[in-house]
Amino acid sequence: MTDSPIIKLTAAETAAKIASGELTAVEVTEAHLARIEAVDEKVHAFLHVDREGALAQARAVDEKRAKGEKLGPLAGVPLALKDIFTTEGIPTTVGSKILEGWIPPYDATVTKRLKAADVVILGKTNMDEFAMGSSTENSAYGPTGNPWDLTRIPGGSGGGSSAALASYQAPLAIGTDTGGSIRQPAAVTGTVGVKPTYGGVSRYGMVAFSSSLDQGGPCARTVLDAALLHEVIAGHDPMDSTSIDAPVPPVVEAARNGSVEGMRVGVVKQFRGEGYQAGVIQRFDESVVLLKELGAEIVELDCPSFDLALSAYYLIAPSECSSNLARFDGLRYGLRAGDDGTHSAEEVTSLTREAGFGPEVKRRIMLGTYALSSGYYDAYYGSAQKVRTLIKQDFDKAFEQVDVIVSPTTPTTAFPIGERADDPMAMYLADLCTIPTNLAGNAAMSLPCGLAPEDNLPVGLQIIAPVMKDDRLYKVGAAVEAAFVEKWGHPLIEEAPSL
Amino acid sequence: MTTTTDLVSYEEALASYDPVMGLEVHVELGTKTKMFCGCSTALGQGANTQTCPVCLGLPGALPVVNATGVESAIKIGLALNCEIAEWCRFARKNYFYPDMPKNFQTSQYDEPIAFNGYLDVQLEDGETFRVEIERAHMEEDTGKSTHVGGATGRIHGASHSLLDYNRAGIPLIEIVTKPIEGAGERAPEVAKAYVRELREVIKALGVSEARMEMGQMRCDVNLSLRPHGTEKFGTRSETKNVNSLRSVERAARFEIQRHAAVLSGGGTIIQETRHFHEDTGSTTSGRVKEEAEDYRYFPEPDLVPVAPSREWVEKLRAVLPELPLVRRNRLREEWGVSATDMQAILNAGALEPIVATIEAGADAASARKWWMGELARSANESGKALDELAITPQQVARVTELVAKGDLNDKLARQVIEGVLAGEGTPDEVVDKRGLKVVSDEGALTAAVDEAIAGNPAIADKIRGGKVAAAGALVGAVMKATRGQADAARVKELILQKLGVSEG
Amino acid sequence: MPGITREEVAHLARLARLELKPEELDHFAGQLDDIIGAVARVSEVADQDVPPTSHPLPLTNVMRPDEVRPSLTPEQALSGAPAQEQQRFKVPQILGEE
Numbered sequence A: 001m002t003d004s005p006i007i008k009l010t011a012a013e014t015a016a017k018i019a020s021g022e023l024t025a026v027e028v029t030e031a032h033l034a035r036i037e038a039v040d041e042k043v044h045a046f047l048h049v050d051r052e053g054a055l056a057q058a059r060a061v062d063e064k065r066a067k068g069e070k071l072g073p074l075a076g077v078p079l080a081l082k083d084i085f086t087t088e089g090i091p092t093t094v095g096s097k098i099l100e101g102w103i104p105p106y107d108a109t110v111t112k113r114l115k116a117a118d119v120v121i122l123g124k125t126n127m128d129e130f131a132m133g134s135s136t137e138n139s140a141y142g143p144t145g146n147p148w149d150l151t152r153i154p155g156g157s158g159g160g161s162s163a164a165l166a167s168y169q170a171p172l173a174i175g176t177d178t179g180g181s182i183r184q185p186a187a188v189t190g191t192v193g194v195k196p197t198y199g200g201v202s203r204y205g206m207v208a209f210s211s212s213l214d215q216g217g218p219c220a221r222t223v224l225d226a227a228l229l230h231e232v233i234a235g236h237d238p239m240d241s242t243s244i245d246a247p248v249p250p251v252v253e254a255a256r257n258g259s260v261e262g263m264r265v266g267v268v269k270q271f272r273g274e275g276y277q278a279g280v281i282q283r284f285d286e287s288v289v290l291l292k293e294l295g296a297e298i299v300e301l302d303c304p305s306f307d308l309a310l311s312a313y314y315l316i317a318p319s320e321c322s323s324n325l326a327r328f329d330g331l332r333y334g335l336r337a338g339d340d341g342t343h344s345a346e347e348v349t350s351l352t353r354e355a356g357f358g359p360e361v362k363r364r365i366m367l368g369t370y371a372l373s374s375g376y377y378d379a380y381y382g383s384a385q386k387v388r389t390l391i392k393q394d395f396d397k398a399f400e401q402v403d404v405i406v407s408p409t410t411p412t413t414a415f416p417i418g419e420r421a422d423d424p425m426a427m428y429l430a431d432l433c434t435i436p437t438n439l440a441g442n443a444a445m446s447l448p449c450g451l452a453p454e455d456n457l458p459v460g461l462q463i464i465a466p467v468m469k470d471d472r473l474y475k476v477g478a479a480v481e482a483a484f485v486e487k488w489g490h491p492l493i494e495e496a497p498s499l
Numbered sequence B: 001m002t003t004t005t006d007l008v009s010y011e012e013a014l015a016s017y018d019p020v021m022g023l024e025v026h027v028e029l030g031t032k033t034k035m036f037c038g039c040s041t042a043l044g045q046g047a048n049t050q051t052c053p054v055c056l057g058l059p060g061a062l063p064v065v066n067a068t069g070v071e072s073a074i075k076i077g078l079a080l081n082c083e084i085a086e087w088c089r090f091a092r093k094n095y096f097y098p099d100m101p102k103n104f105q106t107s108q109y110d111e112p113i114a115f116n117g118y119l120d121v122q123l124e125d126g127e128t129f130r131v132e133i134e135r136a137h138m139e140e141d142t143g144k145s146t147h148v149g150g151a152t153g154r155i156h157g158a159s160h161s162l163l164d165y166n167r168a169g170i171p172l173i174e175i176v177t178k179p180i181e182g183a184g185e186r187a188p189e190v191a192k193a194y195v196r197e198l199r200e201v202i203k204a205l206g207v208s209e210a211r212m213e214m215g216q217m218r219c220d221v222n223l224s225l226r227p228h229g230t231e232k233f234g235t236r237s238e239t240k241n242v243n244s245l246r247s248v249e250r251a252a253r254f255e256i257q258r259h260a261a262v263l264s265g266g267g268t269i270i271q272e273t274r275h276f277h278e279d280t281g282s283t284t285s286g287r288v289k290e291e292a293e294d295y296r297y298f299p300e301p302d303l304v305p306v307a308p309s310r311e312w313v314e315k316l317r318a319v320l321p322e323l324p325l326v327r328r329n330r331l332r333e334e335w336g337v338s339a340t341d342m343q344a345i346l347n348a349g350a351l352e353p354i355v356a357t358i359e360a361g362a363d364a365a366s367a368r369k370w371w372m373g374e375l376a377r378s379a380n381e382s383g384k385a386l387d388e389l390a391i392t393p394q395q396v397a398r399v400t401e402l403v404a405k406g407d408l409n410d411k412l413a414r415q416v417i418e419g420v421l422a423g424e425g426t427p428d429e430v431v432d433k434r435g436l437k438v439v440s441d442e443g444a445l446t447a448a449v450d451e452a453i454a455g456n457p458a459i460a461d462k463i464r465g466g467k468v469a470a471a472g473a474l475v476g477a478v479m480k481a482t483r484g485q486a487d488a489a490r491v492k493e494l495i496l497q498k499l500g501v502s503e504g
Numbered sequence C: 001m002p003g004i005t006r007e008e009v010a011h012l013a014r015l016a017r018l019e020l021k022p023e024e025l026d027h028f029a030g031q032l033d034d035i036i037g038a039v040a041r042v043s044e045v046a047d048q049d050v051p052p053t054s055h056p057l058p059l060t061n062v063m064r065p066d067e068v069r070p071s072l073t074p075e076q077a078l079s080g081a082p083a084q085e086q087q088r089f090k091v092p093q094i095l096g097e098e
């Protein structure tokens, strides 16, 4: 079968064609639904496709246009929503058996904003259970394949969203990033992903993994598309106490005016060394050279506390998750196991959690329970929070010298499904470069910077900006993206094998 | 299920041991909405009609702090002479229980909003005792479970339970005392007086109605004994959810007697929670704290710190009402009553009605007389609280005004009040409808006196002969004839005048 | 550093309400030991005089006015309940009290 050329359009192009009447939103939605139909059996990006809902939304956009109403900048553009955001009337599983069949009675703020902007929600995407993982292998509903090589992981936890983008099932997607779950999947699938400043995008209705680290953000195939989506979902929400009450940084304007001319770009010495794949380092070094050619000044930085970031993360995130996931007790919603009249409520809760959670989730709950228990708190959780302070201080010092920092997004390209499944420590290393940003709360982006010569798989370049300077990511990202496209003669994603 | 507990007499217990108490009081605030969501706190609504994603703990939902809840906490802290934290956080107290939707309670741990205060309380004989306050912190209430299938609706033997989360998330302030030492035999009385005074403070602040019978205020009584002359505290028991002032006193007393029996029998007290039983006045063993509870407290990451500005705190301090004890002492002076009388007024719930009656124009003595007399009796008979009677302080004041003007005497006034309570209208309407007016028309009165003298010649003669005391019988006859509406003193005057004797 | 025993794992599982199978106890004992051994490095900073960071951004005093907002309907509230009775969530027998 032949795919509609519509699916290859960017979100910006699609929106323009819908606005001008060249395409209808229904046509666009149908093209993507057909693509999902054709390839998702192989990719497994979606856990739930809301065919009827998507078409109804698309029809509403077309009616609005027919009536001459003004359309938003992404009206009618299809999107794949990570299955961690609540959607009223549509199942939300967070990739877990414990929420199988749960239909939320309310919409997340992000969901609401997408709907209000007339973005068409195609369905819910696969993810590591409760966003715990870097490969999407921890989904209770089976792994997702990387469209570049279906035997490899698409990154995680947001592997469904990145795979949907890379396989043209949607031009836009939403992810969440607790330790790299937007950026690392973007890196290994040759797409763009942004973790906004903590507090930039509401967490209301985003099922919590680690409250002080989680941040929802945009995923797309181009920097401009990510910016357009960023602007739709960001902004103050009174329902989230940690939401920043300030104007959204001018991300779209920045994405339209990419430049690094005269910018100071930092390279942190802690972001290389043992564990980094040669091809990743090679593409990263080339990116630094490119930045210099584009007019940036490169500054070497030393951020010694970054060496402790992974350790601090694997205490803080499990601690918070052990508490956040306590509510899944089989009493009010979701799975209930063992309720055969012989077990007490307490036993039913334990049996439900045993049956409903996968091994990685249990591992982290146990770890967090340990780190918070009396006698261990100071040594573990307390120290981890001190590390957090030191990392913030390192970032603060760095940003006195530079405007942005760059690094590889992840130390290796996509690894084969199953390779690290039984080795949690090896899996955790995938987030080595992304975690410091979550701990400090500032913004970061991953965008493609080429294929690693040894395996021909995408490599991600990470750009890190200070708190609430998310626009710098787009300014730099757009410049780098344009320079690479010029150098390669086409966007990197076009080198992905067709499915 | 009957369990017998060995007790020693109270006197015997106090002869050997010195009680140390710690009181933890939970107060449900009277805010319109819950602590962390916009659900209503109204009572008596259908099950699960006042819940939302936040207070049901649905995946993804997030809390937002109720500003009035924080303000109430600061007011309570100030009224309890506490320091108010410049910066404090909420913390999660992690434990599983079906009535708690998130399986953690959003509370405060090592950073309470108010700490280090005291409350002076007055005992029955007027003696003042200072109770030191450790802290007051903000937290949330749990839902309500109904146990089904057991014989008594109790948890024991129930086949299953039903949960209503309307109460889940209602703001609570937990107020914890420092160890209360030195109360000796008066410890139970101090406990009761403290809870009562605290309730008065809470009510005066207007942050809660603090009705114990409705669970808006609940007390946990921690108690331990130590041999006289020793410093170290003994092992304590924690009697949970004691829900009346009387019960607070009884629970403390019972635990003193029980602990003493265990200790003097060479036993050791088990650190455990206990339940108080209203019917028997005794406590029974609850949950033994086997493995020390590990609540794994940590700062609530979904809420940001609360840093009350000094301006805000001072603004609240400036508008703090006069505190109840200070006020009672002032009123005592003004009214010229004893400390014990004031305690009686307080115990009867008559303080506010009396104050309101005085404010409406009555003199203090009359206001006190009616509320502590006729009205207290009526309330008692109908099983109501004074403020639930169908008469307003303004109406009582009007009655006293009519008495002062001589329009009513006490006997008529009682009938007026009776009429008002029976719903016959305002005092003036009752006076009109029942025709209750002192007869001051001298003509009518003289005729009635003449009639009485004529009708009772023998008595009249006695009076003429100097037996002035016999006049009472004629006065009675006149009062009867005028249906009580005459001024008795004036009647007596007229009789003596007519019969040509002077009172001598 | 710590050397987590099977008993400790069982205790943690009890606290966390996970009815772990015997083989899981062994498996997790080994894995938790490895992970904690690796992350225990953070205690290097335990003695440093730096304040802990619990929130990534220094926000304070985020509060809402005490105004009632619409609740869910009881039907919505109970829509996910595995069991219900009398407009309430039905749960198995509760042990203990409070």
Ligand SMILES: [Mg+2]
Pocket (backbone or CB within 6 Å): B107, B139, B174
């Ligand atoms: Mg408490």
Ligand SMILES: [Zn+2]
Pocket (backbone or CB within 6 Å): B034, B037, B038, B039, B050, B051, B052, B053, B054, B055, B056, B169
């Ligand atoms: Zn609510």
